[in-house]
Amino acid sequence: MNLSRSGRKMASLSGLRLIMEDIATTIGSATGKKWTNLGIGNPAAIPEVQDTWRRMTSRALNSSFSEVSCGYGSSRGLSDLIDAIAEYFNGRYGWDVTPRNIVVGPGSQMLCFAAAALFTGLGADRDTRLVLPMTPDYTGYQGLSLVPDGVGGIAPVVQSVGERSFRYLFDEPALDELTDVGLLLLSSPSNPAGRSVSPDETELLLAAAVRHDVPLVIDNAYGAPFPAIGGLATAPVWDERVVNVFSVSKAGLPGERLGFAVADERLIEPMVSFMANSTLHAPQLVQSALAHALRTDALDTLVASVISPFYAERRKYAETLLAETLPEDIAWRLYASDGGMFCWVWVDEEWFDDLRLYETLKGRGVFVVPGRYFFVDAPDGEGRERHSRQCFRVSITAERGAIAAGVEVISAVLRDMRAESVQPTR
Template identity: 75%
Template sequence: MASLSGLRLIMEDIATTTGSAGGKEWLNLGIGNPAAIPEVMDTWHRLTAEALVAGFGDVSCKYGPSRGLPELVETIADYFNRHYGWGVGPRNIVVGPGSQMLCFIAAALFTGAGATRDTRLVLPLTPDYTGYQGLSLTTDGIKGVEPLLGLQGERSFRYLFDLHALERLEDVGLLLLSSPSNPAGRCASQDEIRRLISAAEGHDVPLVVDNAYGAPFPGIGGPSMKPVWDERVINVFSVSKAGLPGERLGFAVAAEQYIDPIVSFLSNSVLHAPQLVQSALAQALGSDVLDTLVASVIGPHYAERRKYVEALLAATLPPDISWHLHAADGGMFCWVWIDEDWFDDLSLYESLKRRGVFVVPGRYFFTDAEHSRSLGRHPRQCFRISITSDRHTIARGVEVIAAGLRDMRAGSATR
């Protein structure tokens, strides 16, 4: 925790480089921020202003309960009962300062040194969100299960769960995955979630499903992303990708045996999540304003942008280079695999940086990219492109990426 993870080093490099380059124009396709959609920003502005007027003294000038504002906790319970028939109550819910903090708390509670054995946080399908690799306080406390690769036509591929490898692990304390995933945009199907629940039962551990890009909001994915209730599952949700990344607000819904210790952890550490934005979220959920935004604005925006970027990549990347795009179900990124011996993700990153373009090297989304047992060089042959920038920035950036790939190939031929 006292040092930056690989991707955070890249993000720091991007911030430092762009901040010290004078008037140079940069095309940042590595950004993780959600798109700045005017209708979404205006709605949150209005809801926050209303919360400020209605209850500033009560929610911002007083301490509150560690579980979350009662009005929000009750609204969350009602929302999931109405939409999914879950039958949950306030004791099944905890509100925290961001979904990543809730994942960290789960890792701290359910993994690490134990009375009988030491356990690890296990990612059932890598690549997955690189922030997970900073959740453990112990060395080698995180293990990623490498995927199976499935080619789909000439330019598409898909990661598949290796459930047999997951079941064979012996030191599991917690399973954690994002769905849709960051970076590949893969949604775990209902059947796959059920099989992961079975694996969690076999190891007698909880399964955390991070729905930061999924249902009910921001809803950037396909029909398979409906959250699943199970006594073994901790479902985590975030407001970030629905338009409020800077406010750091998320919540978890699970059985009391998992929620109660998380509430205690929050009480012992940060006391509670910021409360003004909790009040705004309660209004957004209770009035179905957020559902309307997802259905009419957020979902269509990302669906259109993904279609545009995928078509742009197909038309622009060199056809005589073996490249493949992950068949995404959702999320905010495109994940590209360059299946060539001469390609290296960090070399591409440095080359593009010199040309004023940023992407994210793929190796940081795998837990052990340098020593892959089954994937070979694949973890170092991928990179992530954000689809949240404007069309002009993306189009110019992809042109530079295509030129960079041609130059890398030409350079390898002369060595």
């Protein structure tokens, strides 16, 4: 039997998924060897976070198990959670949302997939693509289209800051020149760089969405109001074109696959129908647990007293280690992050290659993630193609000792790579 074109597209693994499979297979097959995994994307295992969700889940079990786990529910989401979300966002941000503005799904990635399927692809008038207005961004977005080449991305303008930092800026002319956009999508703070979109940049993106007459999806998986991992906790923006997507994964429940979207009714209603046609509805016991967490302020308390401080301290620790350990005579720069769970390093040397770094580190028992897979359609010229192969991602969720040991090996490998590059050819 043959797969369809969309079947072939969805049956193939992205480059990053191949890397993650390689990490899992390597660690699982090499018995007795100690590995330092700084490529992991899981949130940190924080005891206070686990205890809070265990308590919320136990409460849901005791109060509503027979209703929510032993029967089907609404494709929009559990009514108790839908009401709690509306009350929460109206109270916290002064919005005026009702249940008609909300849909719950099995993870924020599934909600983004629904939006991509609804607003991009083969059209009656023209074919359109899902466009990431700035890459690097979450690699999972690259698998959201059923259409081959249905996802495009705009490379950033790279701005050096001081001696050891850098930032990314939107390429406004490239954003204006788009001709086949059906949906704009980005994460804030972003995975991998931890870049948060400022209010002025949000206005820029909204203006682009208006010009192209498309929705703008903002994935707040690392942002406000939860888990608020980052110093710049920009409040989500309400606009008739914005679909705000939220998740409890980085707030401590990645395995339960629960997210929700809040937007104008005309954007939400098609997504509700998509949920009904594809998955019926999201798991309901965890929906009940989240409703309890929102209504009792348990989640806000957890974010303010545990999650945000934990990642702030861990980021400071990792960034200090990198600054003190990486070779001074190599042109490396650390992204001036606003949040997220990773450090994003750029090695601005002709001899550096992210895949070569990955393989060399792997041989020494350390894993990081090569940067190239977070870019889409990186153009030639202005050094952008080269830049996409000069970055790598380091997780800050590992234990402090593992981060310290891993950074030492990274430093040694960079020195070795540089030394090999200057050896005379024979």
